[in-house]
């Protein structure tokens with residue numbers, strides 16, 4: 001493992017990593033710093049279909065040796081990646097804060113988590129086992145084993161570029177697969193930093209490949225290529241549908257982890273201060289750009305006004321500024337398209353009659369960036385701002401008559417990623433946990449308070465396919481007579 005801080009994590013232009021070498025691309029783009037558009041992160045290269053094919057073919061060629069190699073070799077490589085990430089978490093955290101606009105503490109947390117995920121995957125690599133099944137016949141043994149899939153295409157979003165990539169790349173490699181990784185277009189530096197660390201972990205050429213570029217060209221080609229044996233996608237439901245169609249057309253394994261419009265219920269018996277704090281962090285933390293963000297706050301009538309007043313007061317105290325500035329509570333919106341989307345939805349909310357209590361404007365700061373004042377609406381369940389995923393610091397409060405009404409509102413959504421409730425009633429908490437239609441549920445915690453070593457879950461438009469470790473390998477049942 002190379003811990004030498006003199007080895008730069010990234011050098012401009014940021015290049016693809018294909019078949020064990022750094023490659024230039026067909027065209028170039030620039031990765032911007034959303035806190036300061038005059039301080040770009042770096043130039044990066046963009047692949048075309050031909051170069052995407054080269055990466056997939058390299059991964060395919062490397063698969064046999066890698067998949068038949070020892071579990072210890074995989075574990076050692078993953079452990080080395082995790083160790084270097086943890087040793088360089090400050091560099092990674094600063095890079096992430098610059099490229100995505102997460103505050104430095106948030107970015108350091110993600111960088112640390114990403115390193116820990118690789119360590120966890122290293123342990124996972126050693127855990128493959130054979131499961132015996134009793135045979136109905138004397139003298140016959142039945143063993144169930146799991147085998148690697150082949151080339152796994154990994155398509156990632158910009159919102160958690162280190163943690164999402166770590167979880168998918170780590171799991172794919174731990175189970176003996178080869179990887180072609182396509183990050184979001186706006187996070188090439190985080191991807192190149194990760195690839196740089198992976199390149200020093202002793203993997204055979206072709207086992208891990210990074211290809212940067214557009215979703216329409218690179219992402220679509222990965223999903224459609226005949227040698228891609230499985231696709232792991234994280235991103236919006238709209239793009240997920242396209243990826244699913246490509247996978248179904250070839251009948252290959254696919255995993256989609258998509259968006260949410262997550263409900264957070266506050267009952268009249270809740271610890272109100274704790275509930276407001278959990279709503280603030282769940283709805284607005286990381287500039288609201290988390291799939292688990294609680295964008296629908298469903299509050300029982302008796303505490304509606306005090307809840308709304310307390311949340312507004314907390315929002316008024318947030319410092320929204322450069323992600324690397326000490327004391328910043330909320331960094332900028334990550335990119336121009338997302339800023340435009342936030343402003344559009346503020347207009348839509350007002351046009352539909354939702355009451356904008358505060359925020360919703362672009363802000364000016366000392367540096368030129370995508371700063372946005374977090375918005376709070378009071379709305380009705382049918383408003384688009386209460387139904388569609390915005391993926392920004394915009395929350396809508398809905399009034400609930402009682403617990404049953406709150407549960408009904410919580411489930412009245414096309415999505416099913418996560419849901420939270422604040423209550424002191426054990427009965428209500430247990431009922432909600434059982435009857436809310438989501439893959440993740442939190443009780444007296446923000447909806448975002450989830451951990452990466454537990455399965456992700458997700459239902460309805462939020463997920464498709466296995467989202468646990470079963471995705472990364474295929475079952476083989478052997479019948480053996482002596």
Ligand code: NAD
Pocket residue numbers: 155156157158159160164182183184185213214215216218219220221223234235236237238239240242243257258259260290291389391417456458462
């Ligand atoms: P997106 O859907 O726009 O893009 C995701 C990825 O798909 C990018 O790499 C993009 O380049 C690629 N892509 C675009 N078009 C493609 C195509 N036709 N074929 C193949 N790939 C294509 O999403 P985004 O804006 O990057 O990320 C935000 C979304 O991600 C939100 O909806 C958020 O909820 C979701 N998300 C979900 C989770 C989760 O765990 N469920 C985690 C993080 C983010």
